Amino acid sequence: MDAPPADLQKLRASIDNIDAALIYLLSERFKCTKQVGLLKARHAMPPSDPSREQEQIDRLRALANDAQLDPDFAEKFLGFVIKEVIQHHKSASQQTAGP
Amino acid sequence: MDAPPADLQKLRASIDNIDAALIYLLSERFKCTKQVGLLKARHAMPPSDPSREQEQIDRLRALANDAQLDPDFAEKFLGFVIKEVIQHHKSASQQTAGP
Numbered sequence: 001m002d003a004p005p006a007d008l009q010k011l012r013a014s015i016d017n018i019d020a021a022l023i024y025l026l027s028e029r030f031k032c033t034k035q036v037g038l039l040k041a042r043h044a045m046p047p048s049d050p051s052r053e054q055e056q057i058d059r060l061r062a063l064a065n066d067a068q069l070d071p072d073f074a075e076k077f078l079g080f081v082i083k084e085v086i087q088h089h090k091s092a093s094q095q096t097a098g099p
Numbered sequence: 100m101d102a103p104p105a106d107l108q109k110l111r112a113s114i115d116n117i118d119a120a121l122i123y124l125l126s127e128r129f130k131c132t133k134q135v136g137l138l139k140a141r142h143a144m145p146p147s148d149p150s151r152e153q154e155q156i157d158r159l160r161a162l163a164n165d166a167q168l169d170p171d172f173a174e175k176f177l178g179f180v181i182k183e184v185i186q187h188h189k190s191a192s193q194q195t196a197g198p
Binding site for chain 2: 005007008011012014015016018019020021022023024025026027028029030032033035036039040043052056059060063064067068069070073074076077078080084
């Protein structure tokens with residue numbers, strides 16, 4: 001196949017910059033949720049919190065509308081991240097309750 | 100259940116700020132990939148590009164290591180986003196090739 005057109009290379013460079021920013025932000029987010037997990041385990045709170053999650057969904061859908069992002073994708077994205085977080089919380093809870 | 104401890108509220112406020120930043124960045128990313136999709140459709144390039152994707156995976160795993168984020172999660176995240184992008188590209192391709 002031909003080399004990608006110059007426009008494509010420019011767009012890919014921007015995508016790569018955005019991806020780096022996303023990775024560093026996700027890392028900060030997981031630092032926060034790790035602390036949340038430890039707090040929850042210490043206070044014997046359940047790993048998931050449906051009312052908090054519903055608030056997050058509603059808020060992210062509104063932000064997505066403002067950002068001209070598909071709100072359904074924003075909700076799917078949050079679900080994807082929360083699924084990972086809850087896994088981490090469960091592990092933290094098991095470690096706290098462990099021998 | 101008791102009100103969440105003050106520490107939990109602070110952490111959640113930070114998570115909410117990070118999530119807003121993620122949503123706005125994802126929106127910018129999709130603006131780029133939408134243009135990529137149009138370019139690819141115009142040049143009759145296939146929606147997915149395995150060698151580009153492998154480069155992205157390798158790069159994001161290295162960035163994740165630097166950011167102290169689980170590289171497996173970074174790879175899963177990229178896969179999640181690319182899956183959405185390829186859906187968009189397929190739709191764009193069908194619209195270009197359409198009647």
